[in-house]
Amino acid sequence: MSRDPDAGVQAIELPDGTSAWFVTGYQEARQALSDPRLSKVLKAEELGLDPELASAMLRMMLFLDPPDHTRLRRLISAAFTPRRVEALRPHIERIAAEMLDAVAGHETVDLVETFAYPLPLQVICELLGVPVEDRAEFRTWSAIVAAGPARRHEQPEALAKLLTRIRALLADRAARPGDDLLGDLLAVREEGDRLSEDELTSMVFMLVIAGHETTAHLIGSGVFVLLDDRDRWLRLRDEPELLPAAIEEFIRYEPPIAVTTQRTATEVVELGGQSIPAGSRVMVRLADANRDGTRFQDADEVRLQRAQNPHLGFGHGIHYCIGAPLARLQAQIAFTALMTRFPGLELAVPAGEVGWRSDFQRGVTRLPVRLRPA
Numbered sequence: 001m002s003r004d005p006d007a008g009v010q011a012i013e014l015p016d017g018t019s020a021w022f023v024t025g026y027q028e029a030r031q032a033l034s035d036p037r038l039s040k041v042l043k044a045e046e047l048g049l050d051p052e053l054a055s056a057m058l059r060m061m062l063f064l065d066p067p068d069h070t071r072l073r074r075l076i077s078a079a080f081t082p083r084r085v086e087a088l089r090p091h092i093e094r095i096a097a098e099m100l101d102a103v104a105g106h107e108t109v110d111l112v113e114t115f116a117y118p119l120p121l122q123v124i125c126e127l128l129g130v131p132v133e134d135r136a137e138f139r140t141w142s143a144i145v146a147a148g149p150a151r152r153h154e155q156p157e158a159l160a161k162l163l164t165r166i167r168a169l170l171a172d173r174a175a176r177p178g179d180d181l182l183g184d185l186l187a188v189r190e191e192g193d194r195l196s197e198d199e200l201t202s203m204v205f206m207l208v209i210a211g212h213e214t215t216a217h218l219i220g221s222g223v224f225v226l227l228d229d230r231d232r233w234l235r236l237r238d239e240p241e242l243l244p245a246a247i248e249e250f251i252r253y254e255p256p257i258a259v260t261t262q263r264t265a266t267e268v269v270e271l272g273g274q275s276i277p278a279g280s281r282v283m284v285r286l287a288d289a290n291r292d293g294t295r296f297q298d299a300d301e302v303r304l305q306r307a308q309n310p311h312l313g314f315g316h317g318i319h320y321c322i323g324a325p326l327a328r329l330q331a332q333i334a335f336t337a338l339m340t341r342f343p344g345l346e347l348a349v350p351a352g353e354v355g356w357r358s359d360f361q362r363g364v365t366r367l368p369v370r371l372r373p374a
């Protein structure tokens with residue numbers, strides 16, 4: 001895919017008749033993601049939800065500008081320091097090993113269903129203290145909420161159920177704080193002014209939504225990229241020191257968030273030679289920016305050892321993904337566990353029959369693999 005370097009920003013007519021500006025060039029995307037004139041604040045009407053549900057969404061820091069965003073981000077960042085995240089390693093390794101033990105007797109499994117999805121879901125649910133019996137519902141509801149306009153009619157009910165369950169969870173946990181992510185967030189709330197009950201609910205909600213499908217897509221797409229050209233699988237299996245660079249390359253090549261949530265121009269913004277009028281919606285297409293041939297050599301090729309890889313898969317600027325260290329850790333553990341446990345792993349169907357999701361998120365939805373080829 002070669003790109004016209006002058007066309008890094010375009011106005012696009014959407015199927016609902018409205019228009020938005022799509023940013024596809026790498027430089028323009030970086031610029032847009034760090035431009036304070038492009039506000040993340042959404043209007044309740046834009047969500048098409050009833051006011052109570054809309055307000056839970058609108059209190060998430062993902063949809064706030066400074067100073068509200070700054071305050072919430074500071075309060076939560078203590079829970080995501082590299083030390084805090086690294087301390088989770090043995091625990092996540094155990095979860096991954098148990099999941100692979102559970103499938104080991106089978107010849108062929110859908111790796112998305114048995115591993116790529118359940119691993120991050122279990123990790124985020126354990127961090128947040130979601131009881132085992134609630135996890136299947138958390139997955140169903142959050143998938144509906146995270147599906148965007150495609151499942152709009154199902155969203156009010158799923159959102160209401162998710163929020164009710166999160167509130168119950170918080171009430172229950174308030175009585176017995178613990179040494180986990182939820183414990184950290186509750187402690188923050190108790191230190192005076194800090195996090196209100198509603199903010200805490202929105203925070204947990206945001207972490208559930210942001211934390212699992214994205215990581216599942218990284219694991220699923222990464223395994224597909226490796227098995228689609230099995231020399232890559234063999235190389236990484238034999239040179240595991242390449243893994244950190246390979247994971248960055250998976251995120252560049254198939255970013256789980258293909259298009260960021262919308263931004264709104266608060267004044268006229270000049271970007272990529274275009275004049276974006278005040279009030280316009282702006283979407284940054286990370287999937288295109290990450291394949292921009294003016295920034296990445298052989299942009300459409302997978303290079304496991306790509307030395308320079310300043311991809312935008314985790315965003316950029318003040319909303320840069322706070323969960324990036326956790327996502328990277330989970331991916332490292334997942335790929336290592338798979339390569340060690342099933343070194344002969346291979347696709348069980350032709351590459352064209354693997355299922356993909358391709359909306360604002362991108363990822364493999366069905367990945368049949370043979371665990372132990374004959």
Ligand code: HEM
Pocket residue numbers: 033061062063073124206207210211212214215218251255256257260261312313314315316318319320321322323324326327
């Ligand atoms: C923000 C990607 C995993 C929590 C973001 C953004 C991107 C992103 C692109 C910026 C969105 C924007 O600017 O509009 C990813 C990818 C992941 C991943 C590709 C996995 C491979 C996680 C995990 C968590 C998480 C595991 C938490 C447990 C968040 C939060 C924000 C965010 C809270 C909002 C940050 C803010 O507004 O300041 N993520 N994410 N993400 N992510 Fe992630």
